[in-house]
Amino acid sequence: MADIKQIYFNDFGTSFYWIKDNKVVADKIQLIFRETGFYFSREELYDFKDCIQESYSLNKDCADCQLKRYCQQFLLKTPCSQIDLAMTMEELNKVEDLVEGTLFKINLEDYLYGIGLN
Template identity: 70%
Template structure:
């Protein structure tokens, strides 16, 4: 595991930086969700977060349903124009947590080891 520096994980996936010759490469984040890997810049990660938020807005029809978010899948757009993911509402919630947790940890580290240092 010395080839990576983990950023965040949950039951559906993980995010990490790659290491090359003992140096952490922070310009891109490897995001693994289910069996799919994305190699995103921070800007692309922010775009993915907006795609997820848009999907929540477009597919919030499960509140009155007896199956409660487990019945069907819909397409989740990604920053890669050629790639959409088929996800259920449960999976959408999990990838939302993964992306938001990753961005939170990145921003926290930037603050702690950047502007926040005295």
């Protein structure tokens, strides 16, 4: 397996940068969850975050449903226009954590090793 630099993980998935020729390829982020892998730019990862928020908004009518945590009726669009994912609310919550945790860590590293460097 190729070398990676892990960014973030939870019990549902992981995100990382690939390492090629001993250099971190930081222009794309590999996001893997539920047997699915996406190779997103930072902008696409922000788009995916917006897609997650849109899915929550579209499915707010299910708030009182007893089965909302297990029903796979939540459609999650992705930045790839040809790909939508069916998810439970629990999975949607975990994907949201994975994406937000990834973005937080990327932005934190940018700050610490960029503008925040004295």
